[in-house]
Each structure stands twice: as structure tokens, then as C-alpha cells.
Amino acid sequence: MTKAIDEVQVKETVLSIDQLTLEFPGQAPLATISWTVHLGQQVALLGKSGSGKSTLLTRIIRGSSSIQCQTQRIAYLSQQPALLPWVSVLDNILLGFTLRGETIVSKHLERAHQLLIDVDLCGFQDQKTKYLSGGEKSRVALARALIEDADLLLLDEPFAALDRSTKIHMTQLCNTLFANKTVILVTHDPRDALSWLDTAMVLTSHGLRGPFDLADFQDDHALIQALDGDL
Amino acid sequence: MKRVLAYLLPVMLLIAIWWSTVILFEIPHFILPAPDRVAAVLFDRFILISAHATTTALEIVCGLFLGSILGFTVACLIGDSKRLQSITIPALVISQALPVFAIAPILMLWLGYGFASKLAMTSLIVFFPVTASTLAGFRALPESWDTTFQTLRPRRVKLFFYVRLPLAVPYTLSGVRVAASVAPIGAIVGEWVGSSSGLGYLMLQANARGQTDLMFAALVVLCAEALMIWSVSNRISLRFDQKYSANV
Numbered sequence: 001m002t003k004a005i006d007e008v009q010v011k012e013t014v015l016s017i018d019q020l021t022l023e024f025p026g027q028a029p030l031a032t033i034s035w036t037v038h039l040g041q042q043v044a045l046l047g048k049s050g051s052g053k054s055t056l057l058t059r060i061i062r063g064s065s066s067i068q069c070q071t072q073r074i075a076y077l078s079q080q081p082a083l084l085p086w087v088s089v090l091d092n093i094l095l096g097f098t099l100r101g102e103t104i105v106s107k108h109l110e111r112a113h114q115l116l117i118d119v120d121l122c123g124f125q126d127q128k129t130k131y132l133s134g135g136e137k138s139r140v141a142l143a144r145a146l147i148e149d150a151d152l153l154l155l156d157e158p159f160a161a162l163d164r165s166t167k168i169h170m171t172q173l174c175n176t177l178f179a180n181k182t183v184i185l186v187t188h189d190p191r192d193a194l195s196w197l198d199t200a201m202v203l204t205s206h207g208l209r210g211p212f213d214l215a216d217f218q219d220d221h222a223l224i225q226a227l228d229g230d231l
Numbered sequence: 232m233k234r235v236l237a238y239l240l241p242v243m244l245l246i247a248i249w250w251s252t253v254i255l256f257e258i259p260h261f262i263l264p265a266p267d268r269v270a271a272v273l274f275d276r277f278i279l280i281s282a283h284a285t286t287t288a289l290e291i292v293c294g295l296f297l298g299s300i301l302g303f304t305v306a307c308l309i310g311d312s313k314r315l316q317s318i319t320i321p322a323l324v325i326s327q328a329l330p331v332f333a334i335a336p337i338l339m340l341w342l343g344y345g346f347a348s349k350l351a352m353t354s355l356i357v358f359f360p361v362t363a364s365t366l367a368g369f370r371a372l373p374e375s376w377d378t379t380f381q382t383l384r385p386r387r388v389k390l391f392f393y394v395r396l397p398l399a400v401p402y403t404l405s406g407v408r409v410a411a412s413v414a415p416i417g418a419i420v421g422e423w424v425g426s427s428s429g430l431g432y433l434m435l436q437a438n439a440r441g442q443t444d445l446m447f448a449a450l451v452v453l454c455a456e457a458l459m460i461w462s463v464s465n466r467i468s469l470r471f472d473q474k475y476s477a478n479v
Contacts, residue, residue, distance in 0.1 A: 057378075058374075058378055061378055061381055061382055062378075062381065072384065074382045075382055076378055076379050076381075076382040077379075078375035078378070078379065079375065080373060080375045080376060082373075082375060082376040082379040082380070084393075084394065084397070085474070085475070085476065086397060086474050086475055095383060096383035096384070096385075098389065098393060099380065099383050099384075099385030099386065099389045099390055099393060099394070100383070100384055100385060100386060100389070101386050101389055141379075148382075148383065150382075154382075156375070
């Protein structure tokens with residue numbers, strides 16, 4: 001156990017948050033948190049609705065004096081896949097290159113086609129995304145996040161709107177495709193993360209608690225206690 | 232067939248009420264002419280009415296086009312800057328708060344009694360709904376979308392033209408639909424204040440000569456024009472709505 005902790009401590013820090021106050025505009029502060037995330041760490045961020053989980057991810061992306069992020073290469077996936085309905089699946093995956101004004105070369109196209117295979121969307125490249133199902137759209141968004149080769153993946157309940165079987169499929173994909181990546185997954189339901197994440201942090205009004213063993217939260221009582229800040 | 236009936240039924244109902252009111256209350260034709268008298272005038276004076284109708288239609292269509300282009304352009308110029316919006320929007324609101332009738336004589340003085348002053352009046356009426364709707368479109372980008380695009384480290388100009396502008400298009404077109412229904416007001420008011428042709432001018436002349444049936448004929452043609460212009464803009468906007476709507 002001590003050895004495992006030492007291994008984590010020598011790893012490079014990707015994200016360092018020091019006394020960040022989470023608040024909605026015009027409302028009382030939700031919590032003040034400090035947190036260090038290391039390279040390769042994969043963690044589920046649990047919390048009640050309105051506890052500030054999504055706000056935390058947004059603050060990480062938009063930046064703050066209390067947040068030191070060692071990378072600009074951040075990928076973000078939310079419940080809404082944010083796909084442009086008037087362009088094709090392939091163009092949506094390559095959107096980052098287009099928006100940065102970078103020339104799309106053959107290696108980008110090869111990578112995009114490989115990702116389409118990885119997310120089981122082979123043959124969909126020319127389809128407009130408005131004709132895709134919810135699960136297919138989520139997979140396109142996943143491919144778009146992966147092509148950016150980000151150092152830090154922030155996932156804000158990306159599969160919450162999907163049915164159970166599609167959700168299981170998506171978590172299996174994440175388990176394979178996010179190996180060795182640094183991941184923070186915001187979720188209400190620990191079951192969404194159990195198959196691919198081990199640790200959890202819990203955001204309460206008292207601050208950020210953890211790390212906990214995610215498997216402990218299979219028991220509803222333990223989960224409720226943790227969310228209330230009593231663990 | 233059903234769609235044609237849906238359009239025709241309310242018109243037929245309106246004509247029936249109109250006609251029965253004239254017959255039941257024995258209203259003299261110089262107060263309210265019966266639909267058959269109006270139809271007869273439409274037929275007899277077709278060339279005169281259609282010449283004036285063409286002028287008004289041109290004023291409405293050109294004003295709608297110019298006002299929409301100006302409204303869209305202004306919204307694009309200020310859409311990305313909250314500071315510019317806070318400076319510009321009060322001026323836009325003031326331009327709408329002033330009654331069209333109050334501005335019309337000034338525009339006549341500046342632009343003359345010809346086509347230009349009517350074009351300006353119509354454009355002025357059209358301008359605000361298009362600007363306001365387009366700005367609403369820029370603000371309607373869901374926060375999660377905005378956050379997602381920020382992580383792609385976009386160039387501001389690319390993000391604007393590739394994402395924000397197309398997503399605002401359905402809102403712009405919704406503004407154009409509203410504008411199309413009020414555009415005839417600009418043209419007609421302009422013609423009333425000073426002109427030598429157009430349906431507004433024809434109505435004024437007919438009123439002065441006690442030709443109520445001609446006045447009503449001009450009004451019927453104006454209604455038909457307004458409906459046609461609105462339905463064309465509605466059709467165009469619905470096509471783009473489906474293409475660019477983010478809610479798909």
C-alpha cells in the first residue's frame with residue numbers, strides 16, 4: 001500500500017487546485033476545495049445535484065488563479081455531444097483542427113478513420129450527425145475528444161442520457177480507449193464508472209473528500225453517507 | 232389539398248361574415264362595399280391596381296431584404312462583444328421606440344418622395360427584429376457546447392464563422408419571419424406620407440374621391456401581397472431551421 005502511494009506521489013502533477021471556491025453567480029459559495037491530480041490518475045467525482053461538480057470542470061477549462069493546469073490539451077465530454085448537425089461525422093471529429101485553422105493532412109484522416117473503427121462507427125464518416133442516434137452521437141463526441149490526444153479528459157456525465165445497454169457499451173469503450181489517460185469523470189451514479197475506474201472523490205459542502213474506493217459505493221447507504229459528507 | 236383548404240377556409244369564412252354583415256345591416260356601399268363590388272373593381276381596374284401593387288411589393292421585398300442584411304450584419308459585428316452590445320442596443324431600442332409616423336416626414340425630407348424613402352422606412356422596421364433575433368441566437372449557444380469548443384482551442388474568428396454564426400441562423404430567420412409580417416407597415420406609411428404610386432397612395436386617392444370599393448380592393452391586394460411575402464420567407468426559413476438547428 002505504501003509503495004502504491006509512493007508511486008503516485010512521484011508521478012507528474014497534471015492539475016493542482018488550491019483553495020478554489022465554487023459558487024454560482026449571485027449565490028452563496030458551495031464549497032472551497034484543494035486537489036492535486038497526477039498524470040495517469042483516473043477518478044470518479046461524485047456529489048449531489050448542485051454540489052458544484054460541473055462548475056468545477058468548467059472552472060478547470062476556463063482557468064482561475066487558484067488552478068494550476070500543466071497542460072492546455074484538455075478534452076471535455078458532456079451530456080450534450082455538441083456536434084454540428086450540418087457537417088459530416090468525419091468533419092465533426094476533425095472540428096478541432098478546423099477551428100484552430102490547422103491543415104488537415106493524411107495522418108489526421110488516418111487517425112480519424114481508426115477512431116471511427118474504435119468507436120464502432122466504421123462507414124459512418126460521411127453521414128450528417130443529425131441522423132445519428134443518441135449513442136452514436138456520444139461515440140462521435142468520444143472520437144473527437146480522442147483525436148485531440150489530450151493530456152486531461154474531463155467527462156461531465158457524458159452518458160447520463162443514454163439507455164443502460166448503450167451506457168455499458170460506452171463505458172467499455174472508455175475502459176479501452178482511455179487507458180493511460182488522466183481522467184476525471186463527474187457522475188451521480190457510481191455504477192457508471194465501476195467497470196473502468198477504481199477511485200472516487202466526493203464533493204460536498206464541506207469540501208472535496210477522498211480518495212475512496214469506488215466499489216464501496218455499490219452500497220446505497222455508503223453512497224448517501226458519502227454524499228452527505230458523513231464518511 | 233388539405234393545405235389549400237387550410238388557407239382558403241379562413242378567407243372564405245371572413246368573406247362570408249363580411250358579406251352577411253353588409254346584407255343584414257344594409258350597410259351602404261360607400262361605408263362598407265360588399266365583396267362582389269370589390270371583386271368587380273379588382274377585375275375592372277386590374278391594370279391600375281396591379282401597377283400600384285407592383286410598386287408596393289417592390290418596396291416591401293427590397294426593404295425586407297435590405298433591412299434583414301443590415302440587421303444581420305450589425306448583429307454579427309456586435310455579437311461577439313458584450314461592450315459593443317451595451318453601447319449599440321440602447322440606440323437600436325430608441326430607433327424602435329419612435330413611431331414610424333414620426334420618422335416618415337424626416338425621411339421624406341432627406342430621401343425625397345420616391346422609392347428610397349419607402350425602402351428606408353421598410354428597412355428600419357425590419358432591421359430591429361432581425362438584429363434582436365440574431366443576437367438571441369448568439370446567446371443561445373448552450374454552455375456545455377461553448378465549454379466543449381473552448382477545449383478545442385479555437386481561433387476566435389473560426390469559431391464565430393464555423394460554429395456560432397450557423398447556429399444563430401435559425402434565430403435570424405425567425406426574426407425575418409416576424410419582420411416579413413410588419414414590413415408592409417413601413418411601405419404603406421411611407422406612401423401615405425408622400426408618394427406618387429403604391430397601394431397606400433391609391434388608398435389615399437380613393438378615400439379622397441369616396442371610392443370606398445377601390446380602397447377595399449387595394450386593401451385586399453395588400454393583404455394578399457403580405458401573405459405571399461410572409462409565406463415565402465416562412466418556407467425559406469423553415470428549410471434553414473432544419474439544417475442549422477442545434478436541437479437535433
